[in-house]
Amino acid sequence: xxxxxxxxxxxxxxxxxxxxxxxxxxxxxxxxxxxxxxxxxxxxxxxxxxxxxxxxxxxxxxxxxxxxxxxxxxxxxxxxxxxxxxxxxxxxxxxxxxxxxxxxxxxxxxxxxxxxxxxxxxxxxxxxxxxxxxxxxxxxxxxxxxxxxxxxxxxxxxxxxxxxxxxxxxxxxxxxxxxxxxxxxxxxxxxxxxxxxxxxxxxxxxxxxxxxxxxxxxxxxxxxxxxxxxxxxxxxxxxxxxxxxxxxxxxxxxxxxxxxxxxxxxxxxxxxxxxxxxxxxxxxxxxxxxxxxxxxxxxxxxxxxxxxxxxxxxxxxxxxxxxxxxxxxxxxxxxxxxxxxxxxxxxxxxxxxxxxxxxxxxxxxxxxxxxxxxxxxxxxxxxxxxxxxxxxxxxxxxxxxxxxxxxxxxxxxxxxxxxxxxxxxxxxxxxxxxxxxxxxxxxxxxxxxxxxxxxxxxxxxxxxxxxxxx
Amino acid sequence: xxxxxxxxxxxxxxxxxxxxxxxxxxxxxxxxxxxxxxxxxxxxxxxxxxxxxxxxxxxxxxxxxxxxxxxxxxxxxxxxxxxxxxxxxxxxxxxxxxxxxxxxxxxxxxxxxxxxxxxxxxxxxxxxxxxxxxxxxxxxxxxxxxxxxxxxxxxxxxxxxxxxxxxxxxxxxxxxxxxxxxxxxxxxxxxxxxxxxxxxxxxxxxxxxxxxxxxxxxxxxxxxxxxxxxxxxxxxxxxxxxxxxxxxxxxxxxxxxxxxxxxxxxxxxxxxxxxxxxxxxxxxxxxxxxxxxxxxxxxxxxxxxxxxxxxxxxxxxxxxxxxxxxxxxxxxxxxxxxxxxxxxxxxxxxxxxxxxxxxxxxxxxxxxxxxxxxxxxxxxxxxxxxxxxxxxxxxxxxxxxxxxxxxxxxxxxxxxxxxxxxxxxxxxxxxxxxxxxxxxxxxxxxxxxxxxxxxxxxxxxxxxxxxxxx
Numbered sequence: 001x002x003x004x005x006x007x008x009x010x011x012x013x014x015x016x017x018x019x020x021x022x023x024x025x026x027x028x029x030x031x032x033x034x035x036x037x038x039x040x041x042x043x044x045x046x047x048x049x050x051x052x053x054x055x056x057x058x059x060x061x062x063x064x065x066x067x068x069x070x071x072x073x074x075x076x077x078x079x080x081x082x083x084x085x086x087x088x089x090x091x092x093x094x095x096x097x098x099x100x101x102x103x104x105x106x107x108x109x110x111x112x113x114x115x116x117x118x119x120x121x122x123x124x125x126x127x128x129x130x131x132x133x134x135x136x137x138x139x140x141x142x143x144x145x146x147x148x149x150x151x152x153x154x155x156x157x158x159x160x161x162x163x164x165x166x167x168x169x170x171x172x173x174x175x176x177x178x179x180x181x182x183x184x185x186x187x188x189x190x191x192x193x194x195x196x197x198x199x200x201x202x203x204x205x206x207x208x209x210x211x212x213x214x215x216x217x218x219x220x221x222x223x224x225x226x227x228x229x230x231x232x233x234x235x236x237x238x239x240x241x242x243x244x245x246x247x248x249x250x251x252x253x254x255x256x257x258x259x260x261x262x263x264x265x266x267x268x269x270x271x272x273x274x275x276x277x278x279x280x281x282x283x284x285x286x287x288x289x290x291x292x293x294x295x296x297x298x299x300x301x302x303x304x305x306x307x308x309x310x311x312x313x314x315x316x317x318x319x320x321x322x323x324x325x326x327x328x329x330x331x332x333x334x335x336x337x338x339x340x341x342x343x344x345x346x347x348x349x350x351x352x353x354x355x356x357x358x359x360x361x362x363x364x365x366x367x368x369x370x371x372x373x374x375x376x377x378x379x380x381x382x383x384x385x386x387x388x389x390x391x392x393x394x395x396x397x398x399x400x401x402x403x404x405x406x407x408x409x410x411x412x413x414x415x416x417x418x419x420x421x422x423x424x425x426x427x428x429x430x431x432x433x434x435x436x437x438x439x440x441x442x443x444x445x446x447x448x449x450x451x452x453x454x455x456x457x458x459x460x461x462x463x464x465x466x467x468x469x470x
Numbered sequence: 471x472x473x474x475x476x477x478x479x480x481x482x483x484x485x486x487x488x489x490x491x492x493x494x495x496x497x498x499x500x501x502x503x504x505x506x507x508x509x510x511x512x513x514x515x516x517x518x519x520x521x522x523x524x525x526x527x528x529x530x531x532x533x534x535x536x537x538x539x540x541x542x543x544x545x546x547x548x549x550x551x552x553x554x555x556x557x558x559x560x561x562x563x564x565x566x567x568x569x570x571x572x573x574x575x576x577x578x579x580x581x582x583x584x585x586x587x588x589x590x591x592x593x594x595x596x597x598x599x600x601x602x603x604x605x606x607x608x609x610x611x612x613x614x615x616x617x618x619x620x621x622x623x624x625x626x627x628x629x630x631x632x633x634x635x636x637x638x639x640x641x642x643x644x645x646x647x648x649x650x651x652x653x654x655x656x657x658x659x660x661x662x663x664x665x666x667x668x669x670x671x672x673x674x675x676x677x678x679x680x681x682x683x684x685x686x687x688x689x690x691x692x693x694x695x696x697x698x699x700x701x702x703x704x705x706x707x708x709x710x711x712x713x714x715x716x717x718x719x720x721x722x723x724x725x726x727x728x729x730x731x732x733x734x735x736x737x738x739x740x741x742x743x744x745x746x747x748x749x750x751x752x753x754x755x756x757x758x759x760x761x762x763x764x765x766x767x768x769x770x771x772x773x774x775x776x777x778x779x780x781x782x783x784x785x786x787x788x789x790x791x792x793x794x795x796x797x798x799x800x801x802x803x804x805x806x807x808x809x810x811x812x813x814x815x816x817x818x819x820x821x822x823x824x825x826x827x828x829x830x831x832x833x834x835x836x837x838x839x840x841x842x843x844x845x846x847x848x849x850x851x852x853x854x855x856x857x858x859x860x861x862x863x864x865x866x867x868x869x870x871x872x873x874x875x876x877x878x879x880x881x882x883x884x885x886x887x888x889x890x891x892x893x894x895x896x897x898x899x900x901x902x903x904x905x906x907x908x909x910x911x912x913x914x915x916x917x918x919x920x921x922x923x924x925x926x927x928x929x930x931x932x933x934x935x936x937x938x939x940x
Contacts, residue, residue: 199669298797330809339800
C-alpha cells in the first residue's frame with residue numbers, strides 16, 4: 001500500500017473483499033513503506049554488510065507499478081509510483097521490465113473471479129519480458145544484462161519485478177521484448193494442452209475457440225507443427241482472413257452460426273481434441289462433439305465474464321451449467337476430460353521449463369511466432385483490458401513500460417485528475433453508493449472518448465505492421 | 471438355441487432376462503436349425519449355384535460352442551454342439567478357433583453387467599486365435615491357412631467363428647495360439663490407455679491395479695518399453711515375486727496395506743498415470759493420488775463384481791460411490807480423467823489396427839510377451855471363470871478348443887448328468903425356488919471338488935513351464 005496515490009486507493013475501497021487483509025503478500029511487490037526497516041533487517045540477516053550500505057540507494061529508488069485497488073471495472077487497475085528497491089533473496093533476480101502480456105485470467109482477476117491473485121491491493125501480471133538488473137545469491141544461470149521472459153503467479157505489471165530465477169527464460173536471438181512478453185502464458189498453455197493432455201498426432205482434428213485470441217493463435221501455430229492436422233477455429237467473421245492465414249483450416253463465425261453444426265458438416269464423426277476456454281454449456285457441447293478416444297481440455301470459464309464488473313447472473317449461469325461427468329459415461333464413450341490452468345501449476349518448474357524449451361526450439365525453427373495485436377502504455381491498461389474483453393483483438397495485447405509521450409497523456413490527465421479530486425472529496429465509506437453512481441457516469445464519459453484514442457493508437461502502430469503479422 | 475442340449479437350456483431359464491427375445495442375433499452363431507432353409511435361401515441369393523450344392527455339406531457341419539444361457543453363476547455358460555456351417559458375407563472370414571482369451575468383461579457379462587453382450591442365449595468371447603478356413607468375397611488381405619488372432623464384440627468362444635476380416639490380425643512368427651489369444655484385449659487396452667490417453671513418457675510413474683491380471687501384466691510390460699518408468703503394482707503378496715520379475719518396481723499388497731499410503735511413502739507428490747479397473751471409491755482415491763498434469767484412466771467397475779451372481783448391494787455401492795467430476799476441479803488440479811473400454815470401440819478399426827501393429831512390433835523386438843496363467847478346455851470354462859474372479863491367476867486365462875482327454879472328463883459327467891436329470895425332473899417355473907436352493911447345494915459340492923481338479927490341471931501344465939513364464 002505504499003506509493004504516491006495510496007490515499008486514493010483507500011477511498012476506492014468499494015469492494016468488500018478489498019477490506020479483508022491480503023491473504024498473501026506477493027514478493028514481487030515493493031516492501032511497504034511502513035515495514036521497510038523490517039525488510040532491511042531481514043536483508044541484513046542474510047547479507048549484513050551490504051544491506052546497511054545500500055539503504056540510502058534503495059530508498060531513492062522509485063518505479064511505476066500497476067495496482068489492482070479493488071475488484072470491479074477497468075478503472076480498478078491504477079498506475080502508482082513505488083519507492084524503495086525490492087530486496088533480493090537467494091535464488092531470485094531483479095528484472096527491469098520492458099513489456100507485459102495481458103491474459104484472460106487478468107480480466108477474471110479484476111472482477112474477483114480468479115483465486116490465484118491475492119486480495120487487492122496487489123500488482124497483477126503473470127508474464128513479462130525485460131533485462132536482468134541484479135541477481136541474488138545462488139543464482140548461477142542468469143547474469144546482469146540477460147534478456148529474459150518471465151512467468152509468475154502475479155506481480156509483473158510493473159517496471160521492476162523480483163522473481164525466482166527459475167521463473168525466467170532467456171529470450172532467443174531476434175525476438176523482440178513485445179513478442180517475448182506474448183510467449184509464456186499463451187504458448188505454454190497451448191503447448192501443454194495439445195501435446196501433454198491432448199497427445200496431438202498427425203491427421204487429427206482440433207477445435208480452437210477464440211482462435212484470434214492469444215491462446216487461440218498459439219494453439220493454431222502449434223497444431224500446424226504436426227502433419228495434416230485440421231484446425232476448426234471460432235472467431236468473428238472479420239477475423240477469418242487473418243486466422244486462416246495463421247493456419248485455421250475451417251474458420252467458424254460463432255456469432256452467426258452454430259459451431260457444433262458447422263463442425264459436424266465437415267467432420268460428422270466429431271473431433272479428436274477440443275480446447276474449451278468457455279465453460280458452462282459450451283463444455284457440454286464439446287463433450288458431445290468428441291470422437292471416441294477424443295480429449296476435451298477445458299481451461300477457463302470465459303462465459304462467466306459478462307460486462308466489466310462481476311456479473312452474478314453470468315457466474316451463476318456458468319455454475320449451473322457447469323459440466324460434471326460420471327466415469328461410466330467416460331468409459332462408454334472412450335473419452336477424456338482434462339482441466340488445465342497454468343496459474344495452478346506453480347511448483348511445476350520442470351514441466352514448465354520443458355514446455356518452454358520446446359516452444360523456443362520451434363520459434364528458432366521459424367515454426368511459431370507470437371502475433372501482437374497492439375501495444376499499450378501502462379496508463380492505458382484499462383483500455384487494453386476493454387479491447388480484450390470485448391474481443392476486438394487479433395493476437396496478443398501487450399503493455400509497454402516505455403514512458404507515454406506527453407501529447408498522448410494530454411487526453412488523460414483531466415480525467416485522472418477529476419477522479420482523484422473526487423476521491424479526495426469523499427473519503428468516507430458511507431458515501432459509497434453516491435460514489436459508485438458518480439463513477440458509473442464517469443465511466444460512460446470515458447467510453448465515449450475511447451474509440452478516438454484507440455484509432456490514434458492503431459495509427460501509431462501502422463508503422464510496423466510487417467513485424468506484427470505472421 | 472439349436473444344439474444338442476437345447477432342452478437343458480430351456481429348463482435352465484431361471485433368469486427373467488433370458489425369456490426376453492434376443493435383441494441381436496450374433497452373426498458368429500450357427501443358423502438356427504429351424505431356420506436353416508431360410509439361411510440356405512439367403513446364401514443362394516448371393517451364390518446361387520454353389521449354395522445348392524453345399525447344403526448337404528453345410529448341414530453335416532457341426533462344431534462346439536459355449537453359450538451363455540442366462541445371467542447368473544459360473545454354470546450359466548454351457549457347451550453345446552451347433553449344426554450347419556455359418557454363411558460368409560462379403561468382407562468376412564471363417565476362423566477355425568484354436569484358443570480363446572477370458573476377460574473380466576466376460577465375468578461381468580455373465581452376471582448381466584455388461585451391455586455390449588446381447589441378451590442370452592449368446593456365445594460370449596471377445597478374442598481368440600485360429601486359422602482362416604474360408605474367406606468371403608472382397609477379402610484381399612487374408613487367405614485360407616493364415617494364422618490369425620481375432621478381436622470381436624462377442625461370439626468367439628466356439629470352434630468356428632465368422633468375423634469381418636478387419637477384426638483379424640496375422641499372428642507373428644513364433645507366437646503360439648495360446649499367446650495369440652492373450653494379446654488382443656489386454657494389450658490393446660493397456661496400449662491405448664498408456665500411450666493414447668496416458669501419453670506415457672520417460673521418468674513417469676504409473677499405478678497398475680491387479681498387476682498380476684491380464685491387463686496388469688500387459689501394462690507393466692508396456693511401461694517398461696519407456697525409459698525409467700516407475701511401476702507401482704497392486705497384487706496379493708504371493709504374486710509379488712512374479713510381478714516384480716515382470717517389471718513392477720513397487721509391488722503393493724492391497725489386501726493388507728493401504729495402497730494410497732504405500733504410494734505416498736515412495737512418491738509423496740503422487741503419480742503421473744493411474745489405471746483404474748476398480749471403479750467406485752477407488753476412483754476417488756486415484757484422482758487424489760494424481761500429480762498435476764496427471765491422468766486417471768478408468769476402464770472398469772470390477773468393484774461391482776462380488777460373488778458369482780449379480781450382487782445388487784455391490785452394484786448399488788459402486789453406483790453410489792461412482793466418481794463424478796466437475797470441470798472446475800479438473801482445472802484447478804490440472805488433471806485429466808479418461809474412460810476406456812475396448813468393447814465400446816467397435817467401429818474404430820483404424821485406431822485398433824494401429825495399436826495392434828505397434829504391439830506386434832514390440833513383440834517381435836522381444837519387448838512384450840503374453841504370460842499365460844493356465845489353459846482350460848471348453849468344458850472347464852466355469853472353473854476358469856471362478857479362478858479368474860477369485861483372483862487366483864497370474865496372467866491370462868486361456869480356453870483351448872482341443873478335445874478334452876477322456877480321463878479328465880470322467881470327473882465331470884456325473885455332476886453334469888445329475889444337473890441335467892434334476893432339470894428334467896422339475897420343468898416348471900413355480901418350482902423355481904426349490905430348484906435354486908438345490909442348485910446352491912450342488913454348487914457347494916462342486917466347490918469342494920474343485921481344488922483337486924485345479925491341482926491336477928496345474929500338474930498337467932508343469933510340463934511346459936518355460937513357455938509360460940516370461
